[in-house]
Amino acid sequence: MDLMQNDPRHVIEADRANVWHHLLQHKPHDTIDPRIIVEGKGMKVWDINGKEHIDSVSGAVWTVNVGYGRTQIADAVRDQLVKMCYFAGVAGSVPGANFAKRLIEKMPGLDRVYYANSGSEANEKAFKMVRQISHKYHGGKKHKILYRDRDYHGTTIATLSAGGQEERNAQYGPFTPGFVKVPHCLEYRAQDGWEGENYGIRAAEAIEEVILREGPETVGALCLEPITAGGGIIVPPKGYWEKVQEICKKYDILLHIDEVVCGLGRTGTWFGYQQFGVQPDIVTMAKGVASGYAAISCCVTTNAVFDMFKDDTDRMGYFRDISTFGGCTAGPTAALENMKIIEDEDLTGNSVRMGEYLASKTAELMDKYDCIGDTRGMGLFQGIELVKDRATKEPVDEKITYGIVGDCMAQGVIIGGTNRSLPGFNNTLLFAPALIATTDDIDHIIDGVDQAIGRVVYGK
Numbered sequence: 001m002d003l004m005q006n007d008p009r010h011v012i013e014a015d016r017a018n019v020w021h022h023l024l025q026h027k028p029h030d031t032i033d034p035r036i037i038v039e040g041k042g043m044k045v046w047d048i049n050g051k052e053h054i055d056s057v058s059g060a061v062w063t064v065n066v067g068y069g070r071t072q073i074a075d076a077v078r079d080q081l082v083k084m085c086y087f088a089g090v091a092g093s094v095p096g097a098n099f100a101k102r103l104i105e106k107m108p109g110l111d112r113v114y115y116a117n118s119g120s121e122a123n124e125k126a127f128k129m130v131r132q133i134s135h136k137y138h139g140g141k142k143h144k145i146l147y148r149d150r151d152y153h154g155t156t157i158a159t160l161s162a163g164g165q166e167e168r169n170a171q172y173g174p175f176t177p178g179f180v181k182v183p184h185c186l187e188y189r190a191q192d193g194w195e196g197e198n199y200g201i202r203a204a205e206a207i208e209e210v211i212l213r214e215g216p217e218t219v220g221a222l223c224l225e226p227i228t229a230g231g232g233i234i235v236p237p238k239g240y241w242e243k244v245q246e247i248c249k250k251y252d253i254l255l256h257i258d259e260v261v262c263g264l265g266r267t268g269t270w271f272g273y274q275q276f277g278v279q280p281d282i283v284t285m286a287k288g289v290a291s292g293y294a295a296i297s298c299c300v301t302t303n304a305v306f307d308m309f310k311d312d313t314d315r316m317g318y319f320r321d322i323s324t325f326g327g328c329t330a331g332p333t334a335a336l337e338n339m340k341i342i343e344d345e346d347l348t349g350n351s352v353r354m355g356e357y358l359a360s361k362t363a364e365l366m367d368k369y370d371c372i373g374d375t376r377g378m379g380l381f382q383g384i385e386l387v388k389d390r391a392t393k394e395p396v397d398e399k400i401t402y403g404i405v406g407d408c409m410a411q412g413v414i415i416g417g418t419n420r421s422l423p424g425f426n427n428t429l430l431f432a433p434a435l436i437a438t439t440d441d442i443d444h445i446i447d448g449v450d451q452a453i454g455r456v457v458y459g460k
């Protein structure tokens with residue numbers, strides 16, 4: 001082995017010269033070193049300079065739900081890979097079959113698991129299913145897919161076409177036709193005239209208005225996050241989901257719920273939609289399925305959806321789709337162990353308990369600082385919305401958000417923030433720690449945020 005490969009200076013220079021990082025402006029790397037993370041254990045990660053950080057966002061994008069350094073997952077993946085690493089999904093695999101069965105046990109009313117390897121890809125699968133159903137059964141007419149303002153469903157052109165975050169989409173058009181936006185349901189920023197007790201129902205009725213405007217015979221599916229994640233941690237208000245379900249049934253519209261962030265366990269139930277008693281037709285998931293120990297995503301459907309493709313009278317009528325890496329056995333193997341850890345350690349229960357603690361701590365910060373306009377979330381998934389003025393709710397400039405995130409990072413506390421997503425509204429701090437978080441971990445994170453707000457907003 002090339003001994004240079006372990007030399008920090010060599011790694012940093014190789015990275016600087018040849019790696020194109022995600023979501024990053026690279027100009028600062030002309031003068032400062034790129035960040036390189038080399039080790040993780042539990043809630044902590046260490047960078048290449050040996051600096052320790054506590055991670056309140058599970059690998060920056062809410063993924064490592066069971067925490068770092070799980071040898072149980074690594075050992076199972078290693079054993080599986082030497083036995084059988086890969087065969088395309090035209091055939092089955094032992095971990096693929098076993099994980100599908102275990103997953104479906106957690107999702108009453110759903111039946112079939114389609115494997116892929118990223119959240120975007122799982123959502124693309126769902127979109128393709130909707131489009132093909134439209135062609136097979138509705139003469140191609142019922143092809144439109146509704147998505148919600150502020151939601152995010154991925155980074156590919158079709159998933160950006162279903163993306164409600166204008167800054168994410170900017171400069172990447174033109175987009176795929178047939179995607180139609182419905183309004184968001186953030187009560188704190190209720191649309192004019194919708195405020196009040198019935199806000200949830202009003203926000204759902206706004207979806208019906210779009211359906212009627214477009215023509216229900218043209219709308220095939222409604223795609224929603226159970227809780228909007230990167231769009232600012234938006235928990236749908238009371239009455240919303242019941243009404244959404246009713247509308248979908250009324251107009252024969254498939255309900256596709258994107259659980260890429262909320263599955264598995266993030267909010268305190270296996271999936272976010274289970275908090276609201278709603279019954280989807282299609283559920284997509286990725287990040288927390290194997291906690292990032294292997295790449296895996298799933299597009300899960302009911303048998304009613306599956307059976308629409310089980311028809312050998314039409315030679316083109318089956319789902320003619322493949323994901324090459326959806327056949328990797330590492331994914332379902334890691335996912336089986338990940339699910340076992342969540343069960344054995346009652347991490348959904350911990351998410352509820354520690355979620356309440358985290359919410360009480362963000363509420364304390366709100367008592368202390370008038371730059372906090374709203375705190376919200378569910379389980380270990382919480383946000384803090386920053387404002388210039390509580391009365392007008394004018395959002396802070398994004399440099400305040402990024403300043404707080406940066407100050408925390410300098411303290412060794414990794415937090416998140418709405419990131420070049422929503423014009424004028426990149427003003428929410430995001431927390432989604434591993435589901436193993438303790439009160440001490442949360443105190444550590446909140447102490448960092450407290451100091452950062454004091455310095456960045458009040459110059460203390």
Ligand SMILES: Cc1ncc(COP(=O)(O)O)c(C=O)c1O
Pocket residue numbers: 061117118119120121123152153154155225229230258259260261286287
């Ligand atoms: C709700 C949601 N859906 C889909 C995606 C896309 O997942 P991936 O980056 O794995 O393609 C994300 C990523 O952040 C997400 O937050």
